[in-house]
Amino acid sequence: MSLIANLFGQSPIRPMQEHMRAAVRCARQILPLFEEMVAGDLAAVAVRRQEIDRLEHEADRIKNEIRSHLPKRMFLAVERRDMLEILDYQDSIADVAQDIAELADMRGMVVPKALASAFLDLVRRVVIACEQAERVINELDELVETGFRGREVARVDEMIEELSRMESDTDDLEERVQRLLFGIENELGIAAIFWYKLTDDVAGMADYAERVGNRLRLFIAN
Amino acid sequence: MVLWLAGVLAMYMAWAIGANDVANAMGTSVGSGSLTIRRAVIVAAVLEFSGALFVGGHVTDTVRKGMLDMQLVQADPQLLLYGMLGALAAAATLLAVATAYGQPVSTTHAIVGAIVGFGSVALGVDAVNWGKVAQIVASWVTSPLIGGVFAFLTFNLVRYSILDRDDPFEAARRTGPFFFFFVTFVIALVTLFKGLANLKLNFDLPVALGLSIAIGVVGAGLGWWVIHRVKRASSGDDDRRFAGVERIFVVLQVMTACAVAFAHGSNDVANAVGPLAAIAAVVNNADLSQKAPVAVWMLSIGGIGIVFGLATWGYRVMETVGRKITELTPSRGFSAELAAALTIVVASRFGIPVSTTHILVGSVLGVGLARGIGALDLRVVGRILVSWIATLPIAATLSIFFFYFFKGLFT
Numbered sequence: 001m002s003l004i005a006n007l008f009g010q011s012p013i014r015p016m017q018e019h020m021r022a023a024v025r026c027a028r029q030i031l032p033l034f035e036e037m038v039a040g041d042l043a044a045v046a047v048r049r050q051e052i053d054r055l056e057h058e059a060d061r062i063k064n065e066i067r068s069h070l071p072k073r074m075f076l077a078v079e080r081r082d083m084l085e086i087l088d089y090q091d092s093i094a095d096v097a098q099d100i101a102e103l104a105d106m107r108g109m110v111v112p113k114a115l116a117s118a119f120l121d122l123v124r125r126v127v128i129a130c131e132q133a134e135r136v137i138n139e140l141d142e143l144v145e146t147g148f149r150g151r152e153v154a155r156v157d158e159m160i161e162e163l164s165r166m167e168s169d170t171d172d173l174e175e176r177v178q179r180l181l182f183g184i185e186n187e188l189g190i191a192a193i194f195w196y197k198l199t200d201d202v203a204g205m206a207d208y209a210e211r212v213g214n215r216l217r218l219f220i221a222n
Numbered sequence: 223m224v225l226w227l228a229g230v231l232a233m234y235m236a237w238a239i240g241a242n243d244v245a246n247a248m249g250t251s252v253g254s255g256s257l258t259i260r261r262a263v264i265v266a267a268v269l270e271f272s273g274a275l276f277v278g279g280h281v282t283d284t285v286r287k288g289m290l291d292m293q294l295v296q297a298d299p300q301l302l303l304y305g306m307l308g309a310l311a312a313a314a315t316l317l318a319v320a321t322a323y324g325q326p327v328s329t330t331h332a333i334v335g336a337i338v339g340f341g342s343v344a345l346g347v348d349a350v351n352w353g354k355v356a357q358i359v360a361s362w363v364t365s366p367l368i369g370g371v372f373a374f375l376t377f378n379l380v381r382y383s384i385l386d387r388d389d390p391f392e393a394a395r396r397t398g399p400f401f402f403f404f405v406t407f408v409i410a411l412v413t414l415f416k417g418l419a420n421l422k423l424n425f426d427l428p429v430a431l432g433l434s435i436a437i438g439v440v441g442a443g444l445g446w447w448v449i450h451r452v453k454r455a456s457s458g459d460d461d462r463r464f465a466g467v468e469r470i471f472v473v474l475q476v477m478t479a480c481a482v483a484f485a486h487g488s489n490d491v492a493n494a495v496g497p498l499a500a501i502a503a504v505v506n507n508a509d510l511s512q513k514a515p516v517a518v519w520m521l522s523i524g525g526i527g528i529v530f531g532l533a534t535w536g537y538r539v540m541e542t543v544g545r546k547i548t549e550l551t552p553s554r555g556f557s558a559e560l561a562a563a564l565t566i567v568v569a570s571r572f573g574i575p576v577s578t579t580h581i582l583v584g585s586v587l588g589v590g591l592a593r594g595i596g597a598l599d600l601r602v603v604g605r606i607l608v609s610w611i612a613t614l615p616i617a618a619t620l621s622i623f624f625f626y627f628f629k630g631l632f633t
Contacts (some may be wrong), residue, residue: 003326004600006605011595077594077595
């Protein structure tokens with residue numbers, strides 16, 4: 001057997017990008033989900049939930065594959081620990097999307113008129129933030145190509161900067177939805193708690209997206 | 223009779239070297255699709271043969287008489303005859319068995335271990351030139367390290383001068399010919415400067431320098447010509463920004479793969495031909511500590527054996543290796559091969575038998591240390607150490623056995 005041939009392990013870079021693509025595919029489903037919740041189409045919500053479940057399983061499958069291909073003896077361009085941490089954040093995006101769909105379906109939640117437009121604004125913004133994180137992860141192979149130096153790093157830094165701005169936008173939008181929510185909490189009764197949790201979860205997806213970027217930045221800076 | 227037997231064993235060694243090791247040089251280019259198997263075999267054959275013929279004499283010299291005290295051997299040359307025959311048989315056996323079990327074995331380690339083995343037991347511990355042996359063994363540690371450091375630096379240079387530019391494609395186009403010049407120049411200089419004694423050519427420094435510059439310029443011109451036929455990636459697809467640059471590196475990598483093939487031929491031919499040369503000297507009653515250079519015909523035999531191994535079996539190994547190392551993108555392959563080729567060729571010129579595979583592994587790790595490669599399996603380093611520890615004593619023991627076997631057989 002050739003030593004040279006055995007020297008090369010499977011690079012986790014492309015699978016990482018694949019996983020991020022799968023996770024963001026989950027995140028993207030949240031927008032039609034909320035549109036259906038606004039329209040009160042609970043049958044569609046149930047179908048949507050199944051779709052999100054399916055996508056989340058796909059992300060899980062890729063995640064497990066990456067983990068099993070990252071034994072300690074591998075010498076990686078991106079350190080194992082950093083890689084696994086980024087992977088965890090990516091995976092959380094899909095997980096939280098799944099949680100949201102689950103709650104929406106189980107409780108048959110229809111978005112109150114007063115929250116509808118603000119909620120959709122928040123969701124849109126969150127999805128955009130997740131997509132930005134996906135773009136950042138898509139630069140991983142270019143980062144490896146340039147050996148994590150120079151212009152490419154500056155480029156990615158800027159993208160991560162943009163991601164941070166997007167995330168703070170979602171914070172503002174979240175607060176708006178929550179203020180509106182507190183305004184009608186008496187009418188909603190116990191449901192208010194679940195709506196509060198949903199806003200928290202939706203905004204949380206952008207949080208994880210931002211962490212993906214920040215973790216990568218920390219690694220690049222080393 | 224003995225000469226024929228030695229010839230057959232030497233041919234087998236050369237065949238095995240061609241069959242197994244050449245793939246390391248050309249596999250990358252086959253894997254990236256820049257050379258068809260057919261072309262890779264032809265190109266490798268030409269370069270392996272030239273390497274063996276032009277530079278192979280120095281290491282062969284070391285193998286045939288550098289490791290043993292020829293003054294002592296002169297007393298009973300027959301012992302050297304059986305010993306070298308035993309060393310060939312030992313290395314060949316070890317190689318065949320290891321290959322059957324899928325274990326990588328360095329032919330260099332096998333032959334050096336075998337010669338030291340029979341030398342110290344059959345001829346006496348004093349007959350071994352331990353200083354030379356120590357130097358060789360030390361080079362097995364230092365040469366992969368040098369290759370690694372050199373590859374690390376080369377890749378950083380590539381990064382600085384090409385990948386990190388505003389327009390990497392244009393930068394690669396401009397820089398490429400210089401790399402061509404550098405590699406052809408260094409190899410030419412190493413080959414020409416007082417190196418071609420066996421071809422009755424003896425160039426002093428100014429002549430060698432002048433010729434090497436000329437050859438380097440021709441190489442650069444050739445590189446320029448090929449590089450400028452590479453088209454820029456047409457689509458503005460942002461995700462494939464570096465695709466065009468890598469296409470230029472494909473060209474550069476074919477060049478360094480050729481350099482590795484040349485370097486490999488220049489070092490490894492000795493593993494087959496060295497013992498044969500010693501045996502031929504004994505049979506012809508020549509002065510064993512002769513100053514005469516290794517005969518061209520003998521190096522040619524080695525070269526032909528390597529080419530034969532390549533043509534009959536090596537192309538398959540090349541295909542497998544090529545498939546498995548697609549992770550080594552052309553810019554990385556280029557950096558590692560440039561470093562490895564120059565390290566090996568310099569070792570060859572100084573007559574030091576090194577393991578080309580280990581140097582190549584060291585060079586790839588060097589690029590990896592510069593965070594240039596996605597994932598490297600460090601178990602390979604462990605396997606190298608194991609094969610180190612296993613190959614030397616086994617080869618030595620086998621050669622002692624074969625020595626007494628042949629001695630009994632022929633007397």
